[in-house]
Amino acid sequence: MADLILHWHRRDLRITDNIALYSARRKSSKVVGVFCLDPGILRREDVAPARATYMIESLRELQESYLQAGSQLLIFQGLPTEVLPAIAVGLGAKAVVWNKDVEPYSRDRDRTVAAALREAGIEVETFWDQLLHAPKEIMTGAGQAYTVYTPFWRNWNAQPKAQPVEPLQNVEGLNDAEQQIAETVGAIALPTAHDLGFGWDNELPLHPGAQAAQECLEQFCDRALNEYREQRDFPAIAGTSRLSAALKFGTIGIRTVWATSRAVYEEARSDETRANVQVWHQELAWREFYQHVMYFFPELAEGAYRLPLKTFPWEGNPDHFQAWCDGMTGYPIVDAAMRQMNEIGWMHNRCRMIVASFLTKDLILDFRLGEKYFMQKLMDWDLSANNGGWQWSASSGMDPKPLRIFNPASQAQKFDADAEYIRQWLPELRSLDTAMLVTGMIPQRDRDRCNYPAAIVDHKIQQARFKVLYQNQKVLS
Numbered sequence: 124m125a126d127l128i129l130h131w132h133r134r135d136l137r138i139t140d141n142i143a144l145y146s147a148r149r150k151s152s153k154v155v156g157v158f159c160l161d162p163g164i165l166r167r168e169d170v171a172p173a174r175a176t177y178m179i180e181s182l183r184e185l186q187e188s189y190l191q192a193g194s195q196l197l198i199f200q201g202l203p204t205e206v207l208p209a210i211a212v213g214l215g216a217k218a219v220v221w222n223k224d225v226e227p228y229s230r231d232r233d234r235t236v237a238a239a240l241r242e243a244g245i246e247v248e249t250f251w252d253q254l255l256h257a258p259k260e261i262m263t264g265a266g267q268a269y270t271v272y273t274p275f276w277r278n279w280n281a282q283p284k285a286q287p288v289e290p291l292q293n294v295e296g297l298n299d300a301e302q303q304i305a306e307t308v309g310a311i312a313l314p315t316a317h318d319l320g321f322g323w324d325n326e327l328p329l330h331p332g333a334q335a336a337q338e339c340l341e342q343f344c345d346r347a348l349n350e351y352r353e354q355r356d357f358p359a360i361a362g363t364s365r366l367s368a369a370l371k372f373g374t375i376g377i378r379t380v381w382a383t384s385r386a387v388y389e390e391a392r393s394d395e396t397r398a399n400v401q402v403w404h405q406e407l408a409w410r411e412f413y414q415h416v417m418y419f420f421p422e423l424a425e426g427a428y429r430l431p432l433k434t435f436p437w438e439g440n441p442d443h444f445q446a447w448c449d450g451m452t453g454y455p456i457v458d459a460a461m462r463q464m465n466e467i468g469w470m471h472n473r474c475r476m477i478v479a480s481f482l483t484k485d486l487i488l489d490f491r492l493g494e495k496y497f498m499q500k501l502m503d504w505d506l507s508a509n510n511g512g513w514q515w516s517a518s519s520g521m522d523p524k525p526l527r528i529f530n531p532a533s534q535a536q537k538f539d540a541d542a543e544y545i546r547q548w549l550p551e552l553r554s555l556d557t558a559m560l561v562t563g564m565i566p567q568r569d570r571d572r573c574n575y576p577a578a579i580v581d582h583k584i585q586q587a588r589f590k591v592l593y594q595n596q597k598v599l600s
């Protein structure tokens with residue numbers, strides 16, 4: 124009889140191009156998937172309902188994929204530190220395998236799970252899967268972790284990349300008696316997101332599951348990738364891949380993403396196309412850079428990295444924060460972006476930068492407030508990318524350029540010149556002139572008529588105030 128190997132799924136909700144799963148299949152013909160609905164992660168106030176819905180629906184498809192391959196995906200609700208040893212011992216598994224993560228919570232949890240399994244005599248094998256290059260593979264000449272993106276990118280881009288691995292197939296699952304044991308240990312039917320308390324009735328802008336992720340990648344590589352450099356900054360245009368949730372939950376393998384986009388590069392007839400692909404690859408490298416720095420500097424997850432910002436005297440106006448959350452600051456581009464996120468659980472990258480700059484530099488509010496709010500709303504929320512984006516915007520991270528302040532009006536004039544995006548998300552302002560919408564210079568009578576608030580702060584004044592506070596901090600630190 125074949126040895127049973129359990130594959131513990133976490134951020135790899137697919138059976139295709141999955142390194143640990145592929146390795147398990149090479150060792151045995153009997154491979155069963157396990158997923159834990161971890162109460163340590165599913166704390167309701169921290170989880171965006173759209174994200175929970177994406178995850179659950181991706182798991183539903185994953186269960187189907189396991190059945191088609193000949194096995195099953197077991198679902199448990201409980202702490203992995205308890206569930207994994209219990210099910211592995213209960214089923215007499217020879218080994219448990221999984222793909223590693225960079226986040227502090229996951230690394231601590233994984234160490235505890237591995238120790239408990241080994242103590243019970245069960246083998247543990249772990250792999251890097253979610254990155255093209257694992258931490259420690261891309262280091263400076265002096266053997267240090269990079270803290271600056273550009274040299275990281277050059278080194279990362281120059282390294283050869285692995286090819287996708289074969290999908291799980293022709294595999295054996297649990298027999299009836301073993302299935303019974305799994306249920307005794309606590310295996311349950313997959314609940315809905317609603318069952319778990321996450322109500323989300325809108326359509327998801329990024330479709331769950333591996334099949335949708337693959338289609339999304341192919342469509343993007345066929346079309347928008349060819350114009351990515353010119354179009355990626357315009358929020359009214361579908362000029363980016365919208366693969367972020369797929370990459371967060373691993374409904375697509377990063378090697379597949381690389382191979383598909385690299386083929387566009389290889390087959391390109393113009394330097395222009397190659398340049399577009401290269402710019403997109405730089406975004407994939409940002410994703411990896413932020414995961415590497417989270418791995419080497421886990422203290423980033425707790426707060427500012429740069430000294431002047433570590434003890435910054437942030438202002439704590441709760442009304443300002445609430446107005447920002449609700450998309451009611453009186454700055455149309457900021458409000459449109461916040462309403463987009465509140466309504467669909469996703470926001471365009473340009474707008475993430477605009478609203479993050481506004482929260483930190485105009486409202487002078489602690490970036491961690493915004494970081495947490497994004498966590499509660501984004502379906503693609505990822506600790507490393509979100510923290511990296513917020514620290515970049517707050518000028519508190521690794522970024523060598525210290526002060527970056529976005530002017531909402533110039534941003535709108537440049538990236539939403541026809542106010543198409545603003546009109547889409549602020550329907551109450553649709554009838555106003557484009558010039559008013561992009562500059563934000565809307566007369567009070569029009570604001571009253573449209574039931575739209577006055578600007579809660581003055582950008583020029585706040586920008587000057589922030590600069591003074593920042594200089595004072597620099598002197599002190």
Ligand SMILES: Cc1cc2nc3c(=O)[nH]c(=O)nc-3n(C[C@H](O)[C@H](O)[C@H](O)COP(=O)(O)OP(=O)(O)OC[C@H]3O[C@@H](n4cnc5c(N)ncnc54)[C@H](O)[C@@H]3O)c2cc1C
Nearest residue numbers: 363364365366367406410472475503504505508509512513
């Ligand atoms: C304040 C702030 C918060 C952010 N929070 C998140 C987050 O929680 N989760 C998240 O995935 N991205 C986050 N980003 C990065 C970026 O906004 C999103 O990855 C991007 O908008 C997703 O859209 P896309 O898939 O169409 O991206 P594309 O432009 O098609 O990029 C392809 C992929 O590269 C990665 N990527 C692109 N830009 C970045 C970046 N700046 N940093 C890290 N990875 C990047 C993503 O995985 C993305 O799917 C944040 C950015 C900012 C400024």
